[in-house]
Amino acid sequence: MSQNHEDTIIEMVNQSGQAVMVGNSVKAEEWLTRARQLDPVTCELELARRAWANQSGAGAEVRRRRESVVARLGGVAVAAPDRIDAWRALADYLNQLGNHEGVLRATASGLKRDPTSIELWVRRTRAQIALGQLDSAARSLRHATKLAPTHDAVEALIRVHPMCANCGALFDTAGADTCRMCGHDGPGRGAVVRSVRARNSSKFDVYFPRVRDVIADSLNMPDRIKKQLTLDTLLKRHLKRTNQQCSNVLRALSKEFGAAFDEPLFHSAVVGFLDLLIADLIRAINPKKDNTIDTGIRQKALADHVTRS
Numbered sequence: 001m002s003q004n005h006e007d008t009i010i011e012m013v014n015q016s017g018q019a020v021m022v023g024n025s026v027k028a029e030e031w032l033t034r035a036r037q038l039d040p041v042t043c044e045l046e047l048a049r050r051a052w053a054n055q056s057g058a059g060a061e062v063r064r065r066r067e068s069v070v071a072r073l074g075g076v077a078v079a080a081p082d083r084i085d086a087w088r089a090l091a092d093y094l095n096q097l098g099n100h101e102g103v104l105r106a107t108a109s110g111l112k113r114d115p116t117s118i119e120l121w122v123r124r125t126r127a128q129i130a131l132g133q134l135d136s137a138a139r140s141l142r143h144a145t146k147l148a149p150t151h152d153a154v155e156a157l158i159r160v161h162p163m164c165a166n167c168g169a170l171f172d173t174a175g176a177d178t179c180r181m182c183g184h185d186g187p188g189r190g191a192v193v194r195s196v197r198a199r200n201s202s203k204f205d206v207y208f209p210r211v212r213d214v215i216a217d218s219l220n221m222p223d224r225i226k227k228q229l230t231l232d233t234l235l236k237r238h239l240k241r242t243n244q245q246c247s248n249v250l251r252a253l254s255k256e257f258g259a260a261f262d263e264p265l266f267h268s269a270v271v272g273f274l275d276l277l278i279a280d281l282i283r284a285i286n287p288k289k290d291n292t293i294d295t296g297i298r299q300k301a302l303a304d305h306v307t308r309s
């Protein structure tokens with residue numbers, strides 16, 4: 001992943017910009033070449049970010065320049081379709097241009113590669129709402145709530161666009177009187193609307209911040225990354241780590257959550273399946289018995305996994 005290179009690339013792009021300022025275009029190009037060699041997509045994303053920010057104000061000229069930034073970034077995303085960060089940035093710029101159809105296309109392309117990307121689902125849902133496609137938006141939002149019930153952006157969407165407690169449709173507005181699908185009373189009449197957090201308030205909600213912090217610290221993630229970690233990002237395959245790193249995480253977790261891991265499990269779990277480990281842990285955490293982990297559930301989950309693989 002590019003996270004490790006991001007700071008270096010930003011610094012190289014800075015150097016390139018400084019070279020431009022003193023009129024040394026050869027040097028400027030050299031820095032960009034080096035940045036591209038490290039990670040072309042991250043380099044393009046950084047260049048796009050700067051180009052976009054440099055075009056402030058309104059007017060046709062600014063819009064034209066921004067559209068060309070978007071066109072270039074679109075090419076980058078198509079050329080590297082697995083890079084969800086590129087689709088995400090593209091969706092954001094298209095959204096700022098008011099091109100919601102474009103957001104639908106960009107998010108569809110990205111979700112083809114990673115159907116669990118909550119960031120793309122949230123952007124897609126917003127675009128569907130903006131286009132008045134409320135049925136599709138409701139479906140997307142329900143999907144997003146299943147994937148990541150505690151994700152801040154999902155929560156925020158539900159707050160602004162409440163769902164009917166009766167049928168799950170999206171209300172037209174946050175203060176709608178009735179549900180246009182089933183006629184049920186809406187928030188405008190004081191009806192209780194569907195709350196994602198209440199419905200999915202899982203055991204792990206309570207523990208998630210601690211789980212996240214322990215994992216982030218034992219993997220030496222910078223604070224910036226740590227703040228972005230959600231359940232769904234933790235469960236993604238690209239968080240797969242070395243055995244040594246998994247071992248560190250497991251040790252830190254068992255230290256934090258008490259001596260609930262038994263020894264055979266401890267050893268058999270250290271095989272690089274960080275996402276599995278986290279899924280097990282979350283399933284196993286029981287808030288009713290503070291500071292304990294139900295090793296029975298965990299043992300079964302791990303046994304299942306071992307059998308499968």
Ligand SMILES: [Zn+2]
Pocket residue numbers: 164165166167168169179180181182183184
């Ligand atoms: Zn309804």
